[in-house]
Amino acid sequence: MTASLALAGVRRRPGAFAGTLLTAFLAFALLSGGGLLLHSALAASPGPGRFAAADLVVAAPRSVELTTTRDKGDEVKVKTKGERLPGAPTLPAGVLDAVAATPGVAEAVPDAAFPVSLDVAGTPVPGNVVAHGWRSAPLTPHPLHDGVAPGRDDVVVEASLGLPVGGVVRLTSRTGARELRVAGTVAGGVPGQSAVFVADERVADLSGLAGPTAVAVRLAPGADPAGVAAALRGRLDPALTVRAGADKAHADLPGAVPDFTGAVSVFGFVLGITGFAAVFALIGTVSLGIGQRLRELALLRTAGATPGALHRLLLAETTLVALASAAPGLPAGVVVAHVVAGRFRDLGAVPAGFAVAAHPAVLVAATALGLLVCWAATAVAARRAVRIAPTQALREAVTAPTGGRAPRVVPAAVLAGGATAILVLVPLGGDLGMGMGFVSAALLLCAAAALGPVLVGALTAVLSRPVGALGALGRVAGAVTRAESRRVTGVAVPLALVFAVNATVLTNGDLLASVTAAQQADRAAPATVRVAATNAPGLPLATADRVAASAGVTGSALTVGTRVVLDEGGKPEDHPAQGLRLAGEPALDLGVTAGDLAGLAAGGVAVSAPLAAARGWRVGDRPELWLADGTRVALTVVAVFGLWRGFGELVLPADLVSAHDPRGLVGALYLRGAPDLGAWPELAATTAADPRGGAADPRNQQAAWELMVVITLGFTAIAVVNASAMAVGARRREFAGLRLIGATPRQVRALVTREALVTAVVGLVLGCAISGVVVGAFSVALDGRWRLFADPLRYLALVAGVGLLGVVAGWAPARAVIGNRSRAGLNG
Numbered sequence: 121m122t123a124s125l126a127l128a129g130v131r132r133r134p135g136a137f138a139g140t141l142l143t144a145f146l147a148f149a150l151l152s153g154g155g156l157l158l159h160s161a162l163a164a165s166p167g168p169g170r171f172a173a174a175d176l177v178v179a180a181p182r183s184v185e186l187t188t189t190r191d192k193g194d195e196v197k198v199k200t201k202g203e204r205l206p207g208a209p210t211l212p213a214g215v216l217d218a219v220a221a222t223p224g225v226a227e228a229v230p231d232a233a234f235p236v237s238l239d240v241a242g243t244p245v246p247g248n249v250v251a252h253g254w255r256s257a258p259l260t261p262h263p264l265h266d267g268v269a270p271g272r273d274d275v276v277v278e279a280s281l282g283l284p285v286g287g288v289v290r291l292t293s294r295t296g297a298r299e300l301r302v303a304g305t306v307a308g309g310v311p312g313q314s315a316v317f318v319a320d321e322r323v324a325d326l327s328g329l330a331g332p333t334a335v336a337v338r339l340a341p342g343a344d345p346a347g348v349a350a351a352l353r354g355r356l357d358p359a360l361t362v363r364a365g366a367d368k369a370h371a372d373l374p375g376a377v378p379d380f381t382g383a384v385s386v387f388g389f390v391l392g393i394t395g396f397a398a399v400f401a402l403i404g405t406v407s408l409g410i411g412q413r414l415r416e417l418a419l420l421r422t423a424g425a426t427p428g429a430l431h432r433l434l435l436a437e438t439t440l441v442a443l444a445s446a447a448p449g450l451p452a453g454v455v456v457a458h459v460v461a462g463r464f465r466d467l468g469a470v471p472a473g474f475a476v477a478a479h480p481a482v483l484v485a486a487t488a489l490g491l492l493v494c495w496a497a498t499a500v501a502a503r504r505a506v507r508i509a510p511t512q513a514l515r516e517a518v519t520a521p522t523g524g525r526a527p528r529v530v531p532a533a534v535l536a537g538g539a540t541a542i543l544v545l546v547p548l549g550g551d552l553g554m555g556m557g558f559v560s561a562a563l564l565l566c567a568a569a570a571l572g573p574v575l576v577g578a579l580t581a582v583l584s585r586p587v588g589a590l591g592a593l594g595r596v597a598g599a600v601t602r603a604e605s606r607r608v609t610g611v612a613v614p615l616a617l618v619f620a621v622n623a624t625v626l627t628n629g630d631l632l633a634s635v636t637a638a639q640q641a642d643r644a645a646p647a648t649v650r651v652a653a654t655n656a657p658g659l660p661l662a663t664a665d666r667v668a669a670s671a672g673v674t675g676s677a678l679t680v681g682t683r684v685v686l687d688e689g690g691k692p693e694d695h696p697a698q699g700l701r702l703a704g705e706p707a708l709d710l711g712v713t714a715g716d717l718a719g720l721a722a723g724g725v726a727v728s729a730p731l732a733a734a735r736g737w738r739v740g741d742r743p744e745l746w747l748a749d750g751t752r753v754a755l756t757v758v759a760v761f762g763l764w765r766g767f768g769e770l771v772l773p774a775d776l777v778s779a780h781d782p783r784g785l786v787g788a789l790y791l792r793g794a795p796d797l798g799a800w801p802e803l804a805a806t807t808a809a810d811p812r813g814g815a816a817d818p819r820n821q822q823a824a825w826e827l828m829v830v831i832t833l834g835f836t837a838i839a840v841v842n843a844s845a846m847a848v849g850a851r852r853r854e855f856a857g858l859r860l861i862g863a864t865p866r867q868v869r870a871l872v873t874r875e876a877l878v879t880a881v882v883g884l885v886l887g888c889a890i891s892g893v894v895v896g897a898f899s900v901a902l903d904g905r906w907r908l909f910a911d912p913l914r915y916l917a918l919v920a921g922v923g924l925l926g927v928v929a930g931w932a933p934a935r936a937v938i939g940n941r942s943r944a945g946l947n948g
Contacts, residue, residue, distance in 0.1 A: 139846035140438070141445050143405040143839055144490065147398035148442075148449025150831075152486035153456035154391030159482045160461070161383035164474060169310050169369030169377060173261045174229070174336035176349055177363045178219055178356065179371035180209040184746045188690035203692035204381070206683045207748035207782040208233060208333040208373050215356065219335050222351050224343035230332035231256040232323045233373040235783045236293045236316065238277075239655035242802065245281060248313045250376045251293070251327070253320040259336045260308050262315060267304025274303035276317040281305075291316070292656040294784030295328045296663065311473035313376040328784070334371045373782060378471035386469050389555060390460065393621065394831055396562050399493050400617055401839035404569070404610065406497035409846060410434060434502045435495060442494045449490075450483050460831065528571050535567035543894065548901035549730060554628055557898050561624040564890045569613050576612050576882055577605035583885065584878045593867065597874035607847055608879050611930070614840045615883025616890065619922045622833050623891040626918070628898050630910035635902045636766040639711075643763050647677070647707045647790035649805040651797065658785025659803075661778045667789060667800060668703060674793035675705030679767075680774050682781040685746040686735075692746070695731070697770040699777025707790040710771070711762035715739040717771070719758030726771040727757055728764035745770070747780040765902075837925055844929035848872065855938050868938045869931065876930025880923045887922065 171177045185202040210232075220228040232253055238245040254270055257263075262278070267285040270276045275291060277283050287302045306317070318326055339348055349362045356362075363371050370377060420430060457476045464470045539560040546556045568575055584598035601608050644650060651667060653659050659667075661680070668676035680699030685692045700720060702708070710717065710726070717726055725745075727737055737743060737757050744754045755772065778784035797805055858868050892908050899907040909915035 139842045140405050140409050140441050142842050143402050144442050144445035144494065145449045145452070146838060147402045147493070148446045148486060148490045149452040149456055150394040150398040151489055152450045152453030152483055153460065154387070154394050154453075155482040155486050156454065156457040156476055156478060157387040157461060158384065158391050159479055160457075160475065160477045161380050161387045161470070163477065163479075164378070164380040164383065164471075165366060166369040166378045166473075167311070168366060170231075170233070170313075170315075170372040171259050171334075171336055171368040174259050174368060175339045175345055175364070176337035176352070177334055177368045177371040178211070178215065178337065178352060179334040179361055179363065180211060181205075181359065181361060181750060182208060182370055182374050184685045184692040184750065186687060186690050186692050199690070201691045203685050203694050204379065205374055205685065205746070205748060205750050206694075207375070207750070207780065209749040209751065210329050210331040210333055211335065211360070212357065213331065215360070216332065216335055218355050219337060219352060222348065222355055224340055224348040224351065225337055226340040226343075227338040229256055229259060229336045229338070231259060231334045231336055232327055232329050232332045233334070233376065233782075234293060234327035234329060235373065235375055236291050236326075237656040238281075238283075238316065239290045239292075240283065240287065242655050244655050245283070245289070245314075247281075248376060249316060250313050250373055251291070251316045251318055253323045254317045255320050256336070257306060257315075257317050260310060260315070262306040262308045262317070265305045265307040267302070270303045270317055270319045272319050272322060273298075273300055274319065275300040276304045276306055277302060278309055278314050278316070279305040279307055280309055281314055290655070291318075291326070292653075292658075292660065292785070293326050293328070294660060294778055294781075295326060296660045297656070298326070310376075312378045312471055328779075333373065375782065378473050380471060380474065383464075383470040383474055386464065389558075390831070392555075393558055393625065397617065397621060397839075400562075400565065400569070401614060401843075402490070402493050403497040403500075404614055405839065405843060405846070406438060406494055407500065407610075410498065410502055431499075431502050434498050438494045438498045439491065442491050446487050446490060450486065453483075453486065454478050456831075528574055532567040532570040532575075535563045535570060539563035539567070539893075543897040547730075547734075548898050553898055553901060554625070554632070557624055557628050557894050558621070560897075561620050561890055561894045564893065565613075565617055565620055568616060568886055568890065572609045572613070573605040575886070576609040577602070579882045579885055580605055580608055580878065583881050587874055587878055590874060593871050594874050597871055597878060600871075601875050601878045608882060610847055611840065611843050611876075611879050611926070612883040612886065614843050615880060615922060615926045616886035618833065618837060618840055618925065619884060619887025619918065620890040620894075623887065623915070623918055624894050627891065627895045627909050627915065630914065631895070631899050631902060631907060632765075634910045639763045639765045639767070642711065643709055643767065644790060646675075646705075646709050646792065648792050649790075649795065651789040651791060651795075651803050651805050652787070653802060654804045655802055656785070658783070658787045659789065661774065661784070661786055663800075664786040664789050667795075667797070667803065668791065670795055670797070670799070672794040672796050673704070673791050675707040676703045676792070677701070677706075677708035677790040678774060678786045679708075679788050679790075680777045680781065680784060681768070681787045682748050682772075682777045682784075684748070684770055684772070687744065695770060696768040697772060697777070698768040699774035699781075700726075700771045701774035705792045707792045709763065710759075710767075712759050713762055715757070715759035717759050717761075719756070720771065720773050722758075723755060723773060723776075724758030725755035726759035726761055728769045729760055729762045730764070731769045732757070732760045747776070748782065749780045751780050840925060841929045841932075844876070844926075845933040848930065848933035855934075859938075865938050869934050872934035872938070873927065873931045876927045876934075879930060880926025883926055884919060884923055888919070 183202040183204045185200055187198060187200045190197045216228055216230050219225060230253070233250050236249050236251045238249055254276065257276075264276070265279045267276070275289060277289075283289060283302050283305070285302055285304055288299055289302060290297055290299050300318070306315070309315070323329070337348070337352075339345060345364060349364060352362045361371070454476075461470070461474060461476050465472055465474060542556050542560040542563070546552060548556060580601050584601045587594040587598045661678075664678045668678065678701050682697050682699060683694055684697045685694055700708075700717070702717060702720070712726070713729060715726070720726065725743070732738070735743070739757050739760065741757045742754050743757065744752060746752050753776075761771070774786075797803055855868055859865070895908060896906045899905060
């Protein structure tokens with residue numbers, strides 16, 4: 121019976137549910153799209169990869185694993201946590217022979233994988249290029265497609281690179297740059313990397329490796345893979361791994377294997393920010409729709425309907441509308457997921473091989489979550505609407521409702537307290553800063569929504585007064601907005617959401633990029649020029665040394681980017697770092713606050729001030745760390761420095777980094793004096809600050825934040841327009857009454873426009889206050905300075921855009937509703 125009544129009600133009054141239908145459609149699209157992205161990242165696998173044609177692969181560990189044991193009295197908990205290494209350690213001598221001698225092994229093939237860069241006549245060949253010895257080509261397999269096997273001064277490349285046989289390429293690795301002839305091309309390939317092959321006798325010379333990074337095993341006919349794997353583990357060092365099946369891919373060079381950990385973080389943040397916006401807007405829309413039906417609900421109560429029956433009716437109506445919106449919303453979410461994934465691939469924020477998988481369970485979960493949100497919103501909004509006396513409901517349908525403040529103030533205080541705790545206790549200047557900034561903004565928005573008419577009413581009482589200066593219509597608009605604080609809340613809070621969420625994410629990203637750029641400029645200030653390779657990601661260390669020793673150079677500093685792993689209380693954590701070599705006059709300023717960088721040459725390490733404070737390190741301490749290839753070293757802290765953003769949290773000797781990082785190239789060379797670089801046409805000199813450093817490119821990070829802003833801004837803008845349209849549509853009788861007493865359509869539209877102006881200002885004040893608190897705390901955490909924005913023009917453009925959205929969202933529906941025949945609204 122309830123279902124049939126609900127269906128009849130929805131069919132009879134489709135306009136009353138149009139706003140909820142649209143918001144629910146967008147919510148389902150965002151929830152399903154974000155869920156698909158996150159699920160696809162969690163379920164992503166690199167596949168068999170480089171060793172698809174091998175049966176087993178022997179390799180050293182590709183990650184640092186730490187095990188902790190905690191005795192809790194009644195039980196002992198053992199936890200093992202790992203962190204992926206950026207490089208691949210070489211295998212000990214004798215491993216190849218031991219593998220080959222194992223029963224069941226037909227062939228043991230060594231593979232030495234090392235990253236290189238290629239360029240043709242100064243034009244870089246794009247992509248992630250990894251070099252190997254020719255003997256390992258069949259492991260993928262990479263069959264010869266054209267030409268011949270490589271000789272001593274040759275190279276064989278993947279056909280997909282488009283390099284002609286007989287042409288000349290320049291191959292740059294950490295040991296130097298050589299010009300090699302393309303002897304042939306191979307078919308096949310592995311997503312995310314391009315393979316090139318050199319003569320086996322040139323591997324050590326070109327790579328700088330002391331041995332293979334992996335040994336691939338081909339089994340004899342009839343051999344049991346599990347038995348051979350067990351035999352290998354018994355023969356070899358227990359520290360080595362024997363991998364089979366899909367796990368073989370992880371024996372490749374770590375930098376060549378797609379890592380979806382970052383994608384999980386990125387899409388988790390996407391789901392969080394879009395999901396919050398969707399749920400927030402959906403709750404507001406459902407509540408607004410039910411609040412506008414007080415007169416109808418009161419009449420049903422007078423006709424004998426019980427509160428329980430009305431509650432069930434509203435839930436049934438909401439369910440029908442939600443399911444109707446889910447039908448098109450879920451396919452739209454699949455489209456959204458593919459579009460967003462493609463853009464993030466273009467930005468390099470996720471691996472090139474990342475693909476979206478439309479998993480039914482995710483779509484079901486998105487539907488269930490959307491329904492739960494709709495039900496919860498209906499239950500909260502209907503709780504009072506169906507229980508108050510019919511006469512009170514009728515009175516509140518035409519006057520501002522009243523209610524106790526305690527039910528609003530208490531949850532608002534709890535939410536605001538949670539936001540304050542995050543802003544005060546969480547180190548916003550670290551990796552958690554952007555995410556925790558959004559969380560605190562979301563909590564403050566929820567607190568503002570919980571206070572609702574209480575907060576908005578107080579703001580409206582003040583902000584509506586200036587509108588009275590606009591004439592009689594302004595005074596009327598001010599009075600109406602002061603009296604109808606609930607209606608103003610229904611539009612102002614979504615407007616605050618539009619501004620606060622997007623301003624927080626965008627401005628925090630701007631601030632991070634600005635502070636990073638400023639520190640980069642300060643670091644490079646002592647140098648006359650900065651030198652970098654134009655056709656490769658870096659310079660070989662020997663080449664950089666020759667440039668630094670050229671005539672006219674009075675001082676130099678070269679940097680080699682890398683990453684190291686530290687033990688964070690039993691959990692290995694990856695940190696950006698730089699190898700550094702100094703000579704002559706200072707050419708790089710790291711803002712040293714304690715110690716001296718001169719101690720690096722003796723095997724020391726410099727640490728950033730935040731890392732030193734977090735770990736309690738001082739000059740003279742001797743922490744242990746893992747280098748890129750997993751080598752564990754203990755280095756003495758010789759300095760603490762402050763200009764670390766966009767550079768790295770640790771600074772090590774350049775020789776040490778270059779020897780243990782698979783790329784090991786000099787990313788930047790800073791020179792003082794009047795250097796003559798005419799002998800190196802492949803180098804570019806500039807006075808600009810180092811744009812790369814050791815951390816991720818802030819421009820790519822900012823582009824990713826901007827993409828998230830576009831997604832949420834589009835959705836929340838539609839939600840604001842929808843809420844405004846619902847609010848205006850519910851006022852047909854009011855507008856008709858104004859027309860009956862002589863108001864012209866133009867005057868009524870002008871009145872609504874002035875009301876929309878007040879509402880927009882209230883929403884902007886709320887949004888600016890929330891974003892100001894969060895952005896200010898984030899700014900102080902970055903460098904001790906309080907800021908409201910980084911780019912004033914961008915901030916003002918966002919203020920103007922959101923304000924214009926609020927005014928247009930109120931004016932446009934009114935123009936559609938109000939006309940010469942508005943008197944018909946009295947009968948609606």
